[in-house]
Amino acid sequence: MPHADHRTTDFFTEGALPAPRTTPAEAEHIAARYLGITAAAEELGSQQDANFLLRAEDGATLAILKIANPAFGAVEIEAQDMAADLIAAAHPELRVATVLRRQDGSPRCAVVDTDNGPAVARLLRYLPGGPLSGRRYLSPGTVAAMGTIAGKAGTVLRDFRHPGLERVLQWDPRYADRVVALLAGYVGEPDRRAAVLTATAQAWARVQELAAELPLQAVHLDLTDDNVIRRPGSRPPVPDGIIDFGDLTTSWAVGELAVSLSSMLHHDGMEPHAVLPAVRAFHAVRPLSPQEAEALWPLVVLRAAVLVVSGRHQTAVDEDNAYAEAAIEREWRIFEQATRAPLPVMTHLVKDAVGLGGAQAGAEAPAHCLLRGLATADLTTLDLSTGADSMDHGAWLEAGVEDRLAARALADGAVAVTTRYAEARLTRTPALSAVSRATVPTGIDLWLGRDAVVQAPLAGQVLAAGPGRVELTQGSYLLTLSLPRAVLPAVAPGAVVEAGEEVARLPSGSALHIALRTAGSPTVPDLVRPEYAAGWLPLTTDPAPLLGLPATSRPQDGDLLDRRDAVFATVQGHYYADPPRIERGWRHHLLSTEGRSYLDIVNNVTPLGHAHPRVERAVSRQLRRLNTNSRFHYASVVEFTERLAALLPAPLDTVFLVNSGSEAVDLGLRLAIGASGQHDVVALREAYHGWTYASDAVSTSLQDNPNALTTRPSWVHTVDSPNSYRGRHRGADAVRYGPEAVAVIDALAASGRPAGAFVGETFYGNAGGVALPDGYLAQVYAAVRRHGGLAVADEVQVGYGRLGHWFWGFEQQRVVPDVVCVAKAMGNGHPLGAVVTSKEVADRYRDQGYFFSSTGGSPVSSVVGLTVLDVMRDEDLQGNAVRVGGHLKRRLEALADRYDVIGAVHGSGLYLGLELVRDRVALEPATEETAELCDRMLDLGVVVQPTGDHLNILKIKPPLCIDIAAADFFVDMLDHAFADLAHAR
Numbered sequence: 010m011p012h013a014d015h016r017t018t019d020f021f022t023e024g025a026l027p028a029p030r031t032t033p034a035e036a037e038h039i040a041a042r043y044l045g046i047t048a049a050a051e052e053l054g055s056q057q058d059a060n061f062l063l064r065a066e067d068g069a070t071l072a073i074l075k076i077a078n079p080a081f082g083a084v085e086i087e088a089q090d091m092a093a094d095l096i097a098a099a100h101p102e103l104r105v106a107t108v109l110r111r112q113d114g115s116p117r118c119a120v121v122d123t124d125n126g127p128a129v130a131r132l133l134r135y136l137p138g139g140p141l142s143g144r145r146y147l148s149p150g151t152v153a154a155m156g157t158i159a160g161k162a163g164t165v166l167r168d169f170r171h172p173g174l175e176r177v178l179q180w181d182p183r184y185a186d187r188v189v190a191l192l193a194g195y196v197g198e199p200d201r202r203a204a205v206l207t208a209t210a211q212a213w214a215r216v217q218e219l220a221a222e223l224p225l226q227a228v229h230l231d232l233t234d235d236n237v238i239r240r241p242g243s244r245p246p247v248p249d250g251i252i253d254f255g256d257l258t259t260s261w262a263v264g265e266l267a268v269s270l271s272s273m274l275h276h277d278g279m280e281p282h283a284v285l286p287a288v289r290a291f292h293a294v295r296p297l298s299p300q301e302a303e304a305l306w307p308l309v310v311l312r313a314a315v316l317v318v319s320g321r322h323q324t325a326v327d328e329d330n331a332y333a334e335a336a337i338e339r340e341w342r343i344f345e346q347a348t349r350a351p352l353p354v355m356t357h358l359v360k361d362a363v364g365l366g367g368a369q370a371g372a373e374a375p376a377h378c379l380l381r382g383l384a385t386a387d388l389t390t391l392d393l394s395t396g397a398d399s400m401d402h403g404a405w406l407e408a409g410v411e412d413r414l415a416a417r418a419l420a421d422g423a424v425a426v427t428t429r430y431a432e433a434r435l436t437r438t439p440a441l442s443a444v445s446r447a448t449v450p451t452g453i454d455l456w457l458g459r460d461a462v463v464q465a466p467l468a469g470q471v472l473a474a475g476p477g478r479v480e481l482t483q484g485s486y487l488l489t490l491s492l493p494r495a496v497l498p499a500v501a502p503g504a505v506v507e508a509g510e511e512v513a514r515l516p517s518g519s520a521l522h523i524a525l526r527t528a529g530s531p532t533v534p535d536l537v538r539p540e541y542a543a544g545w546l547p548l549t550t551d552p553a554p555l556l557g558l559p560a561t562s563r564p565q566d567g568d569l570l571d572r573r574d575a576v577f578a579t580v581q582g583h584y585y586a587d588p589p590r591i592e593r594g595w596r597h598h599l600l601s602t603e604g605r606s607y608l609d610i611v612n613n614v615t616p617l618g619h620a621h622p623r624v625e626r627a628v629s630r631q632l633r634r635l636n637t638n639s640r641f642h643y644a645s646v647v648e649f650t651e652r653l654a655a656l657l658p659a660p661l662d663t664v665f666l667v668n669s670g671s672e673a674v675d676l677g678l679r680l681a682i683g684a685s686g687q688h689d690v691v692a693l694r695e696a697y698h699g700w701t702y703a704s705d706a707v708s709t710s711l712q713d714n715p716n717a718l719t720t721r722p723s724w725v726h727t728v729d730s731p732n733s734y735r736g737r738h739r740g741a742d743a744v745r746y747g748p749e750a751v752a753v754i755d756a757l758a759a760s761g762r763p764a765g766a767f768v769g770e771t772f773y774g775n776a777g778g779v780a781l782p783d784g785y786l787a788q789v790y791a792a793v794r795r796h797g798g799l800a801v802a803d804e805v806q807v808g809y810g811r812l813g814h815w816f817w818g819f820e821q822q823r824v825v826p827d828v829v830c831v832a833k834a835m836g837n838g839h840p841l842g843a844v845v846t847s848k849e850v851a852d853r854y855r856d857q858g859y860f861f862s863s864t865g866g867s868p869v870s871s872v873v874g875l876t877v878l879d880v881m882r883d884e885d886l887q888g889n890a891v892r893v894g895g896h897l898k899r900r901l902e903a904l905a906d907r908y909d910v911i912g913a914v915h916g917s918g919l920y921l922g923l924e925l926v927r928d929r930v931a932l933e934p935a936t937e938e939t940a941e942l943c944d945r946m947l948d949l950g951v952v953v954q955p956t957g958d959h960l961n962i963l964k965i966k967p968p969l970c971i972d973i974a975a976a977d978f979f980v981d982m983l984d985h986a987f988a989d990l991a992h993a994r
Contacts, residue, residue, distance in 0.1 A: 059123075
């Protein structure tokens with residue numbers, strides 16, 4: 010390519026940059042004649058260039074033909090290709106669309122004629138995988154990967170110099186104010202045009218204050234969702250490729266990140282706080298200076314404004330450019346999100362994300378207390394947090410609860426009642442919500458039990474005064490008082506007040522809101538969403554010292570996971586990479602310390618629902634009386650075991666009480682082996698039974714232990730998972746599992762090692778709620794008994810009414826086991842398990858010694874067990890499992906009609922499984938998609954987790970008290986999440 014063309018682009022001289030008008034046929038001609046490649050050309054979109062995908066006759070992709078805008082000189086193209094080569098060499102883990110070269114090493118490029126004049130055409134490396142374009146939800150991991158790529162590119166290009174970088178581009182943020190001023194007239198809607206001009210002026214003013222301290226360097230300046238390429242087959246999409254260096258120039262280094270952030274703001278589920286993982290990732294690779302952190306969000310706003318005006322301009326000068334036309338609403342959505350929160354808020358949020366947030370300012374020491382004559386001892390502080398005792402029994406859901414709690418405190422003798430600053434209020438949290446609500450207070454509320462005089466703590470000027478409101482300066486702060494509407498201030502706007510001067514008189518029973526914000530800051534809402542609290546709160550300070558109280562110390566929970574990992578064995582994992590801190594539950598809801606409510610879809614441990622009042626009262630009452638071991642004589646252990654045994658058919662009449670499901674299965678196996686005198690056990694594959702030695706030995710779930718099948722002791726023999734959906738035998742052929750298992754049992758006996766026990770879940774819980782084939786357990790139980798063994802039923806997950814139509818899973822199979830192992834639901838979260846068998850089998854245990862469990866069957870455990878049974882009966886929770894479970898399953902099946910990723914809806918009652926697949930014929934598990942879906946559902950207010958050997962099944966086993974409204978919310982959020990993740994047909 011000749012390099013005599015040393016001109017560089019000046020957008021303001023060119024005025025317009027319409028893309029070259031090149032047809033696919035012309036592109037094929039250019040490729041063949043000038044670049045030595047014969048291929049079919051397929052047009053790709055571009056804002057200002059012409060791009061074509063070149064394919065061979067067999068359909069294989071050969072390269073990308075890029076015909077640059079004629080305004081771009083050869084020296085600019087050379088700089089772009091050199092920059093691409095530099096990044097590719099420095100980061101082999103990144104795929105880069107470098108220019109293809111001839112055998113002599115020269116680039117495959119040429120100057121060709123177009124309707125707009127001579128242009129540089131060249132062949133670029135094709136990167137398979139596709140961009141992140143479209144509205145698809147981007148997971149935090151994908152967002153972070155975008156930041157990492159921007160950081161790597163910026164680091165490599167920091168010292169790159171080339172004459173082709175000295176360009177004046179409309180995309181360079183250094184010229185954003187000029188671009189917007191020049192092109193704003195193309196925005197036809199007056200309100201949108203005004204919004205763009207106002208936001209640009211504010212952001213530009215802030216950037217200019219910092220510009221002298223922002224380093225300049227070569228930047229790609231277009232690392233957007235259109236120009237980073239996902240790794241082929243990555244799920245969720247993980248970007249690892251970079252294309253399109255057409256905007257390469259010299260500009261502010263931090264602009265690289267600003268461009269990437271803005272490009273993500275139009276995606277489903279995206280709002281400003283959601284791009285912070287990219288900021289953190291960029292900072293980890295290429296640290297931001299304090300000035301760059303200050304400038305980052307103003308640059309995001311400027312980029313968004315330039316996108317809006319440039320998009321409208323491009324469609325005007327290039328009317329046939331479908332790519333530009335399609336981007337119009339997307340670009341407006343980016344602008345709306347970029348300006349959703351005030352610039353100072355987003356700046357503080359960015360600084361907090363990268364550890365550059367400063368210490369919060371404190372209120373200047375007042376000369377006088379805000380309320381004349383009020384002593385600190387007269388004040389009672391109202392706790393409205395997630396951990397407050399006043400929030401028990403679902404009180405947080407009651408309308409007007411804050412006023413009632415304050416009135417109660419006043420009635421109990423408090424002179425005034427105040428709330429805490431910056432402490433998330435559970436009282437502002439609805440039960441079911443797809444988005445977090447504003448729960449974090451930026452000021453305090455005060456209720457008065459007697460008449461009071463409001464006085465100025467410091468000298469200041471009254472900025473506003475009227476019925477129900479006063480605002481006055483107090484040092485470097487603005488004090489805002491929201492008073493009862495009927496109260497008229499004693500001061501007038503513009504007046505200067507001295508410290509201690511009367512501002513207003515309040516009658517007993519008044520309630521007021523007090524807020525302090527820094528002068529010059531935007532108006533601050535009374536409550537803000539927790540995701541943005543780190544941005545809003547630095548604009549405010551705690552008003553408590555104005556009342557003589559110490560400022561509230563804000564809890565620092567950021568290191569709680571680190572502290573957990575330091576002392577808690579990490580093999581005891583936790584849900585989610587960045588889990589919310591859950592400190593309260595109520596019925597089928599879980600509550601975080603940020604005041605966020607989550608629908609609990611996984612907790613079969615609490616069938617009655619979280620914090621059931623009857624369980625609480627029963628435990629408290631019993632703890633006040635006695636809690637000891639079951640060797641003492643007391644009534645509750647007898648009453649409970651009688652009730653439990655009565656729920657089972659003959660001859661199952663004898664109960665052992667333990668603490669967990671693992672212990673129950675372990676003991677059940679010991680009973681069977683002891684009674685039969687045969688030490689071999691047959692177990693199902695893809696099953697989980699516990700963590701004790703024996704229960705782990707018969708657990709074969711690859712998800713729980715990837716080496717499960719190769720590390721079984723010699724006395725454990727496995728049979729095929731009787732999974733009628735994805736097993737070896739499917740559908741009607743699933744009847745073959747029974748005879749095959751019988752054959753294994755018979756063969757063991759024939760070899761001289763008859764099984765002493767067969768252990769299995771009676772409804773395949775760990776595999777996602779898959780029912781066993783009809784007649785399966787009858788055949789297997791008969792076979793093991795024929796050779797002297799016993800049938801052990803693991804009812805730990807599916808028992809206790811969860812299946813709805815059956816109290817026990819074995820009832821669905823019309824069999825009666827010899828040993829039943831129970832836990833989970835029995836204690837509603839209290840550690841309680843049981844093994845129920847016949848007296849004959851139980852008595853044989855004496856041959857092995859004696860049995861004793863210190864807390865199994867304790868007075869408290871027994872009372873809990875009795876209370877759970879009472880509540881299940883009185884609240885008809887098994888019936889609720891039939892009604893709500895049936896409704897839920899029907900809605901999930903309807904959802905499956907819309908989304909191909911849903912392979913099957915398994916289960917019964919409120920033990921359901923939603924199995925996700927990539928292909929409904931091959932049944933390839935959608936493992937990564939399931940994990941991404943669970944993360945998205947958490948964003949939408951639902952706790953749901955995967956199960957199964959492939960972790961591709963949503964386990965749906967909520968508290969049995971769940972209602973129709975919550976079931977509908979769950980399915981609605983699934984619908985939302987599937988649509989966000991582009992799984993719709």
